[in-house]
Amino acid sequence: xxxxxxxxxxxxxxxxxxxxxxxxxxxxxxxxxxxxxxxxxxxxxxxxxxxxxxxxxxxxxxxxxxxxxxxxxxxxxxxxxxxxxxxxxxxxxxxxxxxxxxxxxxxxxxxxxxxxxxxxxxxxxxxxxxxxxxxxxxxxxxxxxxxxxxxxxxxxxxxxxxxxxxxxxxxxxxxxxxxxxxxxxxxxxxxx
Amino acid sequence: xxxxxxxxxxxxxxxxxxxxxxxxxxxxxxxxxxxxxxxxxxxxxxxxxxxxxxxxxxxxxxxxxxxxxxxxxxxxxxxxxxxxxxxxxxxxxxxxxxxxxxxxxxxxxxxxxxxxxxxxxxxxxxxxxxxxxxxxxxxxxxxxxxxxxxxxxxxxxxxxxxxxxxxxxxxxxxxxxxxxxxxxxxxxxxxxxxxxxxxxxxxxxxxxxxxxxxxxxxxxxxxxxxxxxxxxxxxxxxxxxxxxxxxxxxxxxxxxxxxxxxxxxxxxxxxxxxxxxxxxxxxxxxxxxxxxxxxxxxxxxxxxxxxxxxxxxxxxxxxxxxxxxxxxxxxxxxxxxxxxxxxxxxxxxxxxxxxxxxxxxxxxxxxxxxxxxxxxxxxxxxxxxxxxxxxxxxxxxxxxxxxxxxxxxxxxxxxxxxxxxxxxxx
Numbered sequence: 001x002x003x004x005x006x007x008x009x010x011x012x013x014x015x016x017x018x019x020x021x022x023x024x025x026x027x028x029x030x031x032x033x034x035x036x037x038x039x040x041x042x043x044x045x046x047x048x049x050x051x052x053x054x055x056x057x058x059x060x061x062x063x064x065x066x067x068x069x070x071x072x073x074x075x076x077x078x079x080x081x082x083x084x085x086x087x088x089x090x091x092x093x094x095x096x097x098x099x100x101x102x103x104x105x106x107x108x109x110x111x112x113x114x115x116x117x118x119x120x121x122x123x124x125x126x127x128x129x130x131x132x133x134x135x136x137x138x139x140x141x142x143x144x145x146x147x148x149x150x151x152x153x154x155x156x157x158x159x160x161x162x163x164x165x166x167x168x169x170x171x172x173x174x175x176x177x178x179x180x181x182x183x184x185x186x187x188x189x190x191x192x
Numbered sequence: 193x194x195x196x197x198x199x200x201x202x203x204x205x206x207x208x209x210x211x212x213x214x215x216x217x218x219x220x221x222x223x224x225x226x227x228x229x230x231x232x233x234x235x236x237x238x239x240x241x242x243x244x245x246x247x248x249x250x251x252x253x254x255x256x257x258x259x260x261x262x263x264x265x266x267x268x269x270x271x272x273x274x275x276x277x278x279x280x281x282x283x284x285x286x287x288x289x290x291x292x293x294x295x296x297x298x299x300x301x302x303x304x305x306x307x308x309x310x311x312x313x314x315x316x317x318x319x320x321x322x323x324x325x326x327x328x329x330x331x332x333x334x335x336x337x338x339x340x341x342x343x344x345x346x347x348x349x350x351x352x353x354x355x356x357x358x359x360x361x362x363x364x365x366x367x368x369x370x371x372x373x374x375x376x377x378x379x380x381x382x383x384x385x386x387x388x389x390x391x392x393x394x395x396x397x398x399x400x401x402x403x404x405x406x407x408x409x410x411x412x413x414x415x416x417x418x419x420x421x422x423x424x425x426x427x428x429x430x431x432x433x434x435x436x437x438x439x440x441x442x443x444x445x446x447x448x449x450x451x452x453x454x455x456x457x458x459x460x461x462x463x464x465x466x467x468x469x470x471x472x473x474x475x476x477x478x479x480x481x482x483x484x485x486x487x488x489x490x491x492x493x494x495x496x497x498x499x500x501x502x503x504x505x506x507x508x509x510x511x512x513x514x515x516x517x518x519x520x521x522x523x524x525x526x527x528x529x530x531x532x533x534x535x536x537x538x539x540x541x542x543x544x545x546x547x548x549x550x551x552x553x554x555x556x557x558x559x560x561x562x563x564x565x566x567x568x569x570x571x572x573x574x575x576x577x578x579x580x581x582x583x584x585x586x587x588x589x590x591x592x593x594x595x596x597x598x599x600x601x602x603x604x605x606x607x608x609x610x611x612x613x614x615x616x617x618x
Contacts, residue, residue, distance in 0.1 A: 023503045023542075026556035026578075033247070033537040034558040037530050037612045041246075046614035049607035076594065076601050077560055077574040084558075084576025084590030153603075 028096040031089055044103030047147035055102035055134075060141035061094035062087070074162050102134065104192040105145045117187025120180055124172045133188045143188035151185040221320020222260070222302055230255050230547055233316050233325040235306050235484060237261030239268075240517030240532035241331035242293060242616040247540035248329075249297040255547060258300045258323060260316065265289055266616075269390060270529045271609045272359035274564060276367050277400025278408075283363060286609075288617045296618055309488035311510035327543050330490060330498075330507075331517045331532070332482025333358075334389045337496075340478050342452030342461070352455040353473040356397075357389065369472045370404060376411035377471035382450035382460055383418040384478035387497070389518045389527045391425035392573065394418070394476060396563035399430065402438035403566055414442045415470070417462060419449035419478075425526070426563060426571050426593050433565035433597055450475065481519035490515055497521045502584045503552050504542040505535060514539050523584030525577050531559045533612060534577075554579050559591075562605035570602040 032043070035053065039045050043053030053061065067073035069082035085093075121132065129136060133143035143151070157163040158173070159181075165173060173181065234245045237259055245259040268286040275283055294301045304318035315324045336355070338346045356366040370379065379401055383394040398416050405412040423430050423444070434442045452461040453475055459467040460475065480486065480496035490507050492499040498515040499508045502523060507513045516539050517532035525531040534557040542552045557577040562570045575591035577584050594601060 023552040023554045023579075026554050027541075030538065030541055030553050031556050033541075034534050034556055036537075036615060037533040037558070038560060038608055040611055041250075041615050041618070046611045047607065048610070049604050050611055076598065076604055077572050080574045080590065080592050081558065081560075081576055082590075084578075084587040 028092045031085075032093045032096040035093070040103065042100045042103075043097045044100070045147065045150075047105065047107070048149035049147070049153065051146050051150045052103040052105070053097040054100035055144075056094075056097055056142050057136050057139070058091065058094035058098040059139040060136055061097055062090045063139040064141070065090040065094070072164070074157065102142075102145055102192075105147060105189070107148055107189060109148065109186045109190050113183040113186035114190045116180075117183035117185070117190075120176070120184050121187055124176070125184065128168060129188075132191045134191060144191035146189060148185060148189040151189060152182075155181055155185060221304055222258075222316065222318050222323040223321030224258070224300070224323060226256065226324075230326045231324070232257050232327050232329060232543060232547075233323060234259045234329045234331065235309070235316060236331035236333065236482070236517075237263075237266060237290060237301070238331060238333055238517065238532065239529040239612070239616065240536040241329065242266075242290070243533050243536035244329045244331060244514075244516060244540050244543075245299045246293060246297050246616075247537050248543055249299055251540060251544040252548065253298075255544065256300070257297075258302060258325075259290070259294075260302045260304055260306055260318060260323075261290065262303070262305045264303055267359040267363075268529070268609065268613060269357070269359045269393070270561075270612075272356070272363045273393065273397045273400045275363050276356065276370070276397060277404050277564075278367070279400070279403075279564070279567060283359065286359065286613075288613055290617070292618050293616070306484050309484065309490075309513075311488060311490075311513050314512060326512065327547060328513045329536075329539060329543065330485055330488070330513060330515045330519065331536070332484045332519050334479040334481065334518045334527075335483045335486075336477040337480055338477055341450065341475065343455070344453050344475070344477070345455075349453060349455050349475070352458075353453060353475045355476050356474060357393075357476050357479075366472070366474055370401060370409075373409060373412065373471050375409045377409065378469070379405070379412065379414045379472045379474065380460060380468060380470035381414060381416050381474045382476060383416065383420065383424075384476055385419040385449065386424055387527060388476070388479045390561075391526050391528075392430075392561065392563045395423055395426070395430045396565070397474070398442055398444075399433055399438070399563070399565045402434070402441045406438065406441055412441070414438075415468065416442065416444045417448040417450050417460065417468065418444070418446050421447045426573055429571040429593060429597065430563075430565065433569065433571070436597070437566050479518075481515075485515060485519045488513075490519075492521065502579045502582055503538075503555055504546065505539040506542075506546075514543060523577075524575070524586040525557060525584055526559055526561070526573075526575075528559055528561045529612065530561055531557070533615070534558050555584065557584070560608065562601060562608055564602065564605065565597055568599050568602055569597040570605045571597060572601050572605070 045052040068078040128140040274280040290301045308317040354366040356362040450460045490498045498520045500520045505514045516535040518527040538555040559575045562572045571594045576587045
């Protein structure tokens with residue numbers, strides 16, 4: 001009993017001495033809000049080149065950040081930024097953004113392409129891009145409501161080989177025409 | 193030549209001056225009764241102040257937030273060099289109002305010029321009255337040390353030798369002077385010693401002006417007189433861009449501190465050298481924290497910049513007062529718009545923690561900053577920041593500059609300005 005109260009007294013003394021200098025480690029919000037200057041408040045991007053992170057799956061964010069950090073996924077500044085964080089930070093931020101509500105975008109899309117893309121999604125992509133692209137299997141990213149220019153930039157990086165497609169995606173993408181792919185992107189961008 | 197505006201703010205209606213119709217100013221100006229228990233007052237509605245106001249409200253809606261700003265519209269410094277260079281026709285896409293921000297977060301925006309801060313009485317005074325605060329966030333940006341330039345009259349010299357270091361009429365004046373200049377003319381840019389707002393800004397400006405001269409004013413050149421020994425930021429990339437695009441147009445001279453100006457003769461003087469004559473002279477004066485921060489005695493021993501706690505951004509000089517953005521000493525973080533945005537969030541989180549008696553949270557911050565070097569190419573610097581030993585440091589082995597000039601980065605730069613202005617104004 002005496003020992004216990006001595007421990008308490010010591011703890012109190014330590015915290016008193018440390019005063020305001022002691023701060024909790026950066027919280028999920030502290031880490032994630034720093035991203036919002038580019039990716040939008042709570043991860044809802046105002047577009048057009050930066051993706052929304054709101055509602056993205058934790059696994060997809062962690063996977064993307066690790067690949068940015070290693071250089072496996074090409075980037076402009078994301079690789080340089082990713083090097084400032086640990087895998088645990090990625091998980092914390094991924095979890096934070098996955099809990100934010102999907103950010104619905106209003107953008108000019110071609111309704112005919114959206115309709116064609118919907119059919120292509122159902123036939124080709126729906127095993128991994130679940131729920132019309134609102135969700136993804138494992139680390140498959142959610143696509144719904146992303147900005148069309150962002151999706152187009154990523155697709156052209158896939159097609160040029162700069163960004164490596166997962167095997168299953170490559171199988172599905174190969175037989176599709178450029179027009180088919182464009183239609184798919186219009187469809188994903190349209191999903192709210 | 194003009195950038196595609198659709199990719200800017202238009203679709204979101206953020207850049208439109210028309211949205212200013214509804215005024216958020218409470219009737220009595222600063223003489224307002226406290227609506228609830230606790231109040232945060234924010235002085236300055238720029239890249240830092242708007243975000244601090246917004247995030248305090250987002251984190252604790254029980255705290256009343258009053259944002260005091262002198263101008264009804266904010267004009268972004270980032271991207272204003274594109275107006276100087278003619279890539280943007282005017283400042284409309286860089287001009288934003290406060291109405292949506294005020295309405296979305298129930299922030300009380302008061303348009304007034306702060307004339308005094310009493311940190312003992314915890315009050316802020318402007319022309320419309322005096323308001324008290326529980327905590328104050330000061331985000332005044334920079335003002336100029338005109339007195340260090342011999343012959344410089346703060347009232348008249350900028351009309352002849354624009355600084356264009358606060359975006360607005362000065363930006364447009366510099367642009368008009370360039371348009372009116374004779375072919376074969378000389379443009380002088382004088383760069384002050386560090387620290388100053390936007391470290392890569394003078395060199396982006398040199399690039400933008402050279403781009404314009406190359407196309408429209410054959411035989412003209414840009415002389416950069418830099419008080420610093422070398423280009424302060426992204427040096428290798430600017431040198432590369434200048435060699436690629438502006439050979440013989442940009443004449444960069446390091447360690448040439450401008451100490452005086454003569455607006456009548458259109459010359460500037462440099463320590464120990466002959467005066468240099470220009471047709472257009474852009475004097476970027478040395479800088480310090482915004483005047484109101486100095487008036488409130490928030491500056492440190494140098495009487496220029498405001499020392500702050502690295503976790504809370506609370507002034508180390510005055511209790512319950514926080515300073516963010518260009519005015520504060522933020523360790524490794526540069527004086528940039530994105531830094532101000534990031535610092536504001538750190539500050540807001542800790543203001544809310546302190547007001548609720550909770551443990552403060554260590555800072556984690558980011559800076560991203562793009563510079564255009566030609567019509568189609570941009571370069572960037574990025575950094576991640578944390579606290580170590582009570583100081584803000586750059587996280588080791590992270591961040592850095594672009595590997596090369598990049599058209600992709602120019603695309604991202606446009607998205608950057610769109611996103612950061614939307615975040616400030618919604």
